[in-house]
Amino acid sequence: MSRPAAQNLTSLPIARPKAVNDVMAGCPVHELRSKLRRSGLRPTRQRVALGWLLFAKGDRHITAERLYEEATGSRVTISLATVYNTLHQFTLAGLLREISVDGSKTYFDTNTSKHHHFLIEETNQLVDIPDNLVRILDLPDPLEGMEVSSVDVVVRLRKKR
Numbered sequence: 001m002s003r004p005a006a007q008n009l010t011s012l013p014i015a016r017p018k019a020v021n022d023v024m025a026g027c028p029v030h031e032l033r034s035k036l037r038r039s040g041l042r043p044t045r046q047r048v049a050l051g052w053l054l055f056a057k058g059d060r061h062i063t064a065e066r067l068y069e070e071a072t073g074s075r076v077t078i079s080l081a082t083v084y085n086t087l088h089q090f091t092l093a094g095l096l097r098e099i100s101v102d103g104s105k106t107y108f109d110t111n112t113s114k115h116h117h118f119l120i121e122e123t124n125q126l127v128d129i130p131d132n133l134v135r136i137l138d139l140p141d142p143l144e145g146m147e148v149s150s151v152d153v154v155v156r157l158r159k160k161r
C-alpha cells in the first residue's frame with residue numbers, strides 16, 4: 001500500500017474542539033499552563049519556563065543542577081534555589097517523581113507512572129525499566145502498624161569486566 005501524498009494529508013478533516021475555551025488547544029505553552037492549573041499550581045513565568053524545559057522533550061530524568069544549567073543556557077533568569085523549590089512543588093503536585101540514588105543524588109522523573117530504573121554508574125544516567133519486567137518475589141513484613149507504599153528498584157549497571 002502506498003503512502004498518501006503530503007498534500008492529501010493536509011486536506012484530511014481534523015477534529016477540532018468547538019468550545020471557545022478550547023480555541024488554544026494544541027498550543028504547547030497553553031497546554032502547559034492548563035496542566036499547571038489542573039495540578040493546583042499558578043502558572044508563573046518561572047514555572048512555565050521550567051515546565052517547558054521538563055515536559056516538552058518527552059520523558060526524562062534530570063537533576064536540579066542540570067535543569068538549572070539548561071534554564072540559564074536558554075536565557076531564563078532564575079536561581080538554583082528557585083529551581084529546587086519549583087521541582088519540589090511539581091513533585092508534590094504529582095507532575096514529577098523524585099528518585100534518590102546514593103542518598104545524595106536526586107533525580108526528577110517526568111514519567112510518574114509505576115516503573116523501575118537501571119542506573120548506568122559510569123555516566124550516572126537513569127534508564128526506565130517497565131514495571132512488568134521486575135517481579136518482587138519476597139519482601140520482609142512491614143514494621144508494626146505500617147504497610148508498603150511502593151518498592152522502587154534501581155539496578156546498577158557497569159561495563160563488563
Ligand SMILES: [Zn+2]
Nearest residue numbers: 061109111128
Ligand atoms: Zn524513570
